[in-house]
Amino acid sequence: MDWIKQTLSDTPEIALFVCLALGFAVGKVRIWKISLGGVAGTLIVAIFLGMFADITLNDQVKTIAFALFIFTLGYISGPTFFASLNRKSLRYATFTGIEVVSVLAITAVAILVMNLDEGTAAGLLAGGATESAAVGTATDAIGRLDLSADRIATLQANVGTAYSISYICGLITIVLLSSQFFPLIMRIDLREEAAKLWKKLGGAADEATAAPAAPAVVGREYRVTAAAGRTVGELQSDLGEVSVEEVSRQGAALPLSQDLRLAEGDRILVVGRREALAGSTPRIGAEVDLDESMAMNLDLADVVVTRKDYKSSTLADIRRDFAEERRGVFLQRITRGDHELPVQPETLIQRGDTVRISGAARDMERAIPKIGFRVDPKVTFDMVFIAVGVVLGFLIGMLVWTVGTIPLTLGTGGGCLLAGLLFGWIRSKRPTFGQYDSGAADVIKTLGLATFICAVGLSSGPQAVELVKEFGIGLPIAGIAMTAIPAFVSLFVAWKVMKLPAPLTLGSVTGQQCSTPGVTAVQAAAGNATPLMAYTIVYAFSNVVLPLLGPIVVAMAHALQ
Template sequence: MDWIKETLSSTPEIALFVCLALGFAVGKVRIWKISLGGVAGTLIVAIVIGMFADIELNDQVKTIAFALFIFTLGYISGPTFFASLNRKSLRYATFTGIEVVSVLAITAAAVLIMDLDVGTAAGLLAGGATESAAVGTATDAIGRLDLSDAEIATLQANVGTAYSISYICGLITIVLLSSQFFPLIMRVNLREEAAKLWKQLGGSADEDTAAPAAPAVVGREYQVTTAAGQTVAALQESLGEATVEEVSRDGGSVALAPDLRLEHGDRVLIVGRREALVGAGAKIGEERPLDEAMAMNLDLADVVVTRKGYQATTLGDIRKDFESERQGVFLQKITRGDHELPVKPSTMIQHGDTLRLSGASRDLRRVVPMVGFRIDPTVRFDMVFIAIGVVLGFLIGMLVWTVGTIPLTLGTGGGCLLAGLLFGWIRSKRPTFGQYDSAAADVIKTLGLSVFICAVGLSSGPQAVDLVKQFGIGLPIAGIAMTAIPAFISLFVAWKVMKLPAPLTLGSVTGQQCSTPGVTAVQAAAGNATPLIAYTIVYAFSNVVLPLLGPIVVAMAHSLGS
């Protein structure tokens, strides 16, 4: 044990990766429907290790890691956030407003009742609101208070400890409330309500979130008998979501055109959605084994929606507008931020959404410019654009406004968040530069936050026991209240005032806390992806606003405690 302590203390880089490995392993442990996740698991492991070994990560490591995380968070949220600033989506900002007012009020009450210090108050808010980013912005704000280095170190350590306690309580509370208790309170069968909404969106009642065993878009070859005498255009119209891609006659290829008239014995390659080709043989002729000479590969293209005039437009409306032009191109997936939405006619398509299209290369070259910009799959990370954005974030964070004796500043966290929002929005408007692949962004975001949280946990370890002894059961109770009170208020507003369907109500409740575990549990209970429709919009607002509460709660707690 002495050798282990000495090794971890003398080489904190080893301690860092030990915490990451063990933390993400702990985060995967599932009890019923709840798992902590890698970030919370890392914090808990880091606090425990910090109790037994004197380990301190370099402050620059913490700063760089958090800057990369918070900039990436803003970059990913930027397009969705600005696209949601319209009349149809802006009403969902109500839930973020409820969250902000509630958690600040509860924190103020806890400070007055329990005599919390600034660090514990900030950690309580960040954990109860399940917003890890607020840990960084609050820690940064504490570092700017006019206090001694020892006092600042103690308060910053208290942030991590209080966060870990209230986060666990908040996570369990939001998962149980949103997926189990709220449907009982509303007296609804969530699965039935989700199925009704799914059908209203244009889906069939028996669809769910499971991946199909067969591909959605398929190719079939037929020998023309029944369709002899028909034109290609007429045949395509009768098939629906399918197109004629190749025509072979007497062993040779025939130039394809809408007015081409099919002859008896022609062989045609039909590509379309699987359901459209069920029974197609009765309209065309007998299906034949695919001839290698007619085989073709479907191209895939991820396209960012940038076309003007198509903000907050339904997928069905877009399909109608491009009824003739979109022949041969099929929509496979809709992604907003890092969440996948249902591909249904009533799904709202926003500026900055990413569509995955499939079809022949010639068809994609025709259709993609009508929708937006095709992402270059060979470019993963535009280092110039991203690095300039982080530099701007640091510069914004250096600005300080003094109110009375309290310095107010966005700090590194708030500055990089705003810079990320700006650069993400610029990228959505001018996607020819600034590529930040979603997979690369996810790695940077997760690693940056995990490293920062690990550093906070390691420094919190020595004070953790004392803090728990000081406040006892009060912290868990306050953490539960921090989650439950705004959730109940939003449930009433969404269900009784705004009259939202049950899946959208629960999606909004989990979205206001940016709770991915919560919405995952709601999706599982609903049986489809309808809760994500509201979740993604509210998530975009909360993801931007909640991290900015760090400096505010520090100033508020400091003022109330003085």
Template sequence: MDWIESTLESTPEIALFLCLALGFAVGRVKIWKISLGGVAGTLIVAIFLGMFADIELNDQVKTIAFALFIFTLGYISGPTFFASLNRRSLRYATFTGIEVVSVLAITAAAVLIMDLDVGTAAGLLAGGATESAAVGTATDAIGRLDLSADEIATLQANVGTAYSISYICGLITIVLLSSQFFPLIMRVNLREEAAKLWKRLGGAADDATAAPAAPAIVGREYLVSAAAGKTVAELQADLGEATVEEVFREGAQVKVEPGVRLAEGDRVLLVGRREALVGAAGRIGAEVDLDESMGMSLDLADVVVTRKGYTAATLGDIRREFAEERQGVFLQRITRGDHELPVQPKTLIQRGDTLRLAGATRDMQRVVPMIGFRVDPKVTFDMVFIAVGVVLGFLIGLLVWTVGTIPLTLGTGGGCLLAGLLFGWIRSKRPTFGQYDSGAADVIKTLGLATFICAVGLSSGPQAVKLVEQFGVGLPIAGVAMTAIPAFVSLFVAWKVMKLPAPLTLGAVTGQQCSTPGVTAVQGAAGNATPLMAYTIVYAFSNVVLPLLGPIVVAMAHAIG
């Protein structure tokens, strides 16, 4: 044991990766339907390891890791955040406002009632709001207080310990409330309500039973008999979401144009959505084995919506308005930030969303420029653009405003978050540079936050027992209140005031806390992706605003204390 302790203390990099490995393993463990996730698991492991050995990660490592995480968070959120500033989406900012006012008020009450120190108050807010980024912004703000180095170290350690306690309470609370108790309070069957909403969104007409063994977009070849005499345009109009891609007549290829009239015995290759081609043989002719000479590869592309002058519109409206222009190109997936949205007619498509399209090369070349920018799969990370953005974030973080005797600053966290928002927005407007592949961004974001949280946990270990002894059950109770009170307020506003359907109500409640485990549990209870319709919009607002509460809660608790 002495050898292990001395090894970890002399080589903290080993301790870091040990915490990451054990933490993410702990985070995968499910108790009932709840798992902590890798970041929270890492924090818990790091706190216990910090009790066992005196391990300290370099401050520069913490700063760099958090800067990469928070810049990436802003970069990914930027396009969605700015795209949500429209009449249709802005009303959802109400839920972020409820969250902000509630958690600040509860924190202020906890400080007065329990006599919390600044670090514990900040950790309580970050954990109860399940917003890990606020740990970094609060820790950075504490480091700028006019206190001794020992006092600052103690307060920063208390942030991590209080966060770990209140986060666990907050996570369990939001998952249980949103997926189990709120549907009972609303007296609704969530699965039935989600099915009704799915149908209203257009699911009945557009919902394909797609699976890996039965892809949504298919190609089939037919021998024309019933469709003889029809033009290509008439056949396509009859079938709906399907396109005639090739026509062979007596062994020779015929140029496909809308006015070409099909003759009996023609062989035609159609590409379209599976449901459009099921049973199509009765309207065309017998389906035949695909002739190698008619083989065609579909072009797949991820396209970012950046069309000049584009305003948010539903998928159904877009399909109707551009029925002819989009012929031959099929939508497979809609992604907003880190989340995949249902491909339904009433799904709102915003600027900055990424669409996965499939179709013949000639059709894709025509349609893609009408939508926006095609993502180059060979480029995953524009180092120049990203690095310049992080530098700007550090510079913004150096700015300090003094209000009375309290220094107010965005710090590294707030500065890099705003720089990320700005650079993500610039990228959405000028997508020819600044590419940041979603997979690469997810790795950087997760590793950066987990590394920072590990450093916080290791330094919090020695203080953990003392803090728990000092405040006892008060912290868990406050952590539950920090999550439950804004959730109940938002439930009332969404359900009674805004009259939102149950799935959207619960999606908004989980979105205000940026709770991915929460919305995952709601989706599981709902049986489809309808809760994401509201979650992604509220998430975009809260993801930007909540991390900025770190300096605010530090200033507030310092002033009250």
């Protein structure tokens, strides 16, 4: 046992990866519908390990890890955040406003009632709001207070301990409220309401939960009989979501055009949505085995929506307004940030969204420039662009404004967040550079936050017992209030004032707290992805605003002491 303690103390890098391994294992443990997740699990393991042995991670490691996390967070959120600044989406910022006002007011009351110090107050807010990024911004702000080094170390340790307590309480509260209790309060069957909304968006009633047994886009070859004498354009208009890709007459391929008139005996290759081709034989002719000479592969591409004259529109509007431009191109998926949206006619498409499309190469070459920029699958991480952005974030974080005796600064967290937003927005405008693959971004974001949280937990371990003894049951109660009060307020505003459908109401409630476990539970209860349509917009606003509350609550607690 002494050897283990000594090894962990002498080689904190081993302790880091022990915490990550055990923490993510703990985070996967599911009790009923709730799991803590890897980051919260890492924090809990790190606190206990910090109580077991004297382990300290280098401050530079902690700073670099948090900078990478918070920059990536801003970078991924930037396009959605700025694209949501429109009349249709801006109303969802109401929920972020409710969250901000509520958590600051509750924190102020807790400071006065329980005499919380700056670190405990900041940890309470970060955990109750389930916003891990606020831990970093608050820790950085505490480091800039005019206090002794020992006192700063104690306050920073209190952030992690208070966060771990209130986060667990907040996580359980938001999952239970959003997926179980709120539907009961609203007196609705959430699955039924979600199915109604899905159908209203243009989806089939059973499409939300059914997995297709056959591909959505198919190719069929026909021998022309019924369509003889008609032009290619006329046949495509008659069939709908299809495109004639090849025409062969007496074994020779003909130049394809909309005015090409088909003759009896021609062999044509038609590509389109399966439902459009079903039952098309009477209008074309007999389906025949595919001739290898006419076989073709569909091109598949992820495209960032960047069209200059593009305004947020529903998928149905786009299909209507750009019918000819998109001929032969088929939408497979819509991704906003790191969330996938339902592909339905009433789904709102914004600048910065990524759409996955497929079609023949010539059709793709025509359509992609009309949509935006094709993502190069071979490039996952533009190191030059990302590194310059992080440098700018550090420089912004060095700026300090002194109000009275209180230094106000964005710090590393706020600076890198704003730099990430800026560079993410630039990328959405000029996507020829700055590519940051969503998979790579998720790894950097998760590893950066988990490493930072581990460092906080290891330093919090020695003070954890004392903090719990000092404030007792008050911290869990405050953590539950920090989550429940803004959730109830937002429920009333969304359901009674804004008259949002139930899935969008619950998606907004979970989005204001950036609670991925919460929206996952709501989706499971709803049976489809409709809650994500509101969640992604509110999530983008809250992801930007909530981390900035760290320095604010530190300054508020310092002033109220």
